[in-house]
Amino acid sequence: MDFLSSTTHLHITTWVVALILFLIAAFSSKKLTAVHMILRVMYILVIVTGGALFLEWRDKIVESGMNYDMKVLFGILVIGFMEMILVRKNKGKSVNMFWVLFGIVLLVTLYLGLSMGIGVNF
Numbered sequence: 001m002d003f004l005s006s007t008t009h010l011h012i013t014t015w016v017v018a019l020i021l022f023l024i025a026a027f028s029s030k031k032l033t034a035v036h037m038i039l040r041v042m043y044i045l046v047i048v049t050g051g052a053l054f055l056e057w058r059d060k061i062v063e064s065g066m067n068y069d070m071k072v073l074f075g076i077l078v079i080g081f082m083e084m085i086l087v088r089k090n091k092g093k094s095v096n097m098f099w100v101l102f103g104i105v106l107l108v109t110l111y112l113g114l115s116m117g118i119g120v121n122f
């Protein structure tokens, strides 16, 4: 499965598409069921591409230690908050607190991803 784990391009593509679909659904005044369904498929692709990177590189990049596991945890949290915001918005419940948490976990995820081992590295 080299195409999944040799570069981070596929993973980046999947989460960028997921973020765009999420923002479209979140800022629409209507309930966009189809966009939400496609977004859920994208969640799976983000997890599969991220999981493949993790399995391939976890043991090879020893210096990042626990950060590698934290990246996976925070990546899954980002997906969790996207889903919570959309479901609560569709039910008419308040989402302000979830936007704050989403923003924080997204920033942490981007930092962890970009500061580690492979791919783009600042």
Ligand code: HEM
Binding pocket: 008, 009, 011, 012, 015, 018, 046, 047, 048, 049, 050, 051, 053, 054, 055, 057, 061, 071, 072, 074, 075, 076, 078, 079, 106, 109, 110, 113, 114, 115, 116, 117, 118, 119, 120, 121
């Ligand atoms: C929407 C959620 C996510 C965002 C915004 C995100 C973001 C990123 C970013 C910015 C990178 C760095 C790419 C590069 O350096 O070229 C990355 C890499 C990575 N991501 Fe994600 N990710 C998300 C979800 C996930 C999930 C769910 C997993 C695991 C199941 C995961 C596992 C990984 C792994 C293992 C890497 C490679 C780290 C490295 O060595 O550079 N990510 N991600």
